[in-house]
Amino acid sequence: MYKLAGTVKVVNPTVQVSEKFSKREFVVSDTSGMYPQDILFQLTQDKCTLLDGVNVNDQIEVSFNLRGREWTNPQGEVKYFNSLDAWRIDKVGAASQGMPANGPSAMNLNPVASATPEMTTSSSDDDLPF
Secondary structure, three states, X not given: XXXXXXXXXXXXXXXXXXXXXXXXXXXXXXXXXXXXXXXXXEEEHHHXXXXXXXXXOOEEEEEEEEEEEEEEOOOOOEEEEEEEEEEEEEEOOOOEOOOOOOOOOOXXXXXXXXXXXXXXXXXXXXXXXX
């Protein structure tokens, strides 16, 4: 799971690819590095509605998965493709559109340890001066 914050550059309409599959693409400009990058994301199936209410120039944070696949063309050459499948979109400074705020959280790189009973109880056997 990955996250990227940036500015919405393009919002495309939902495309019905087949009877059972729909997708919606959008582009986010990432200006955090030395050179700005325009990153294409896709939403699929019921996630396509996550872009409803998101406009060009909105500041958002996108949670996404990196997907890869292999394809062999008719000439027998093997090709590889990647896609960035978004599953949550948060407007910066707004409530989330993907999951409830108190729902499953993203990977936390700075976990905070919860206090254990050993950490919170004081013992008279402590030989520490404080």
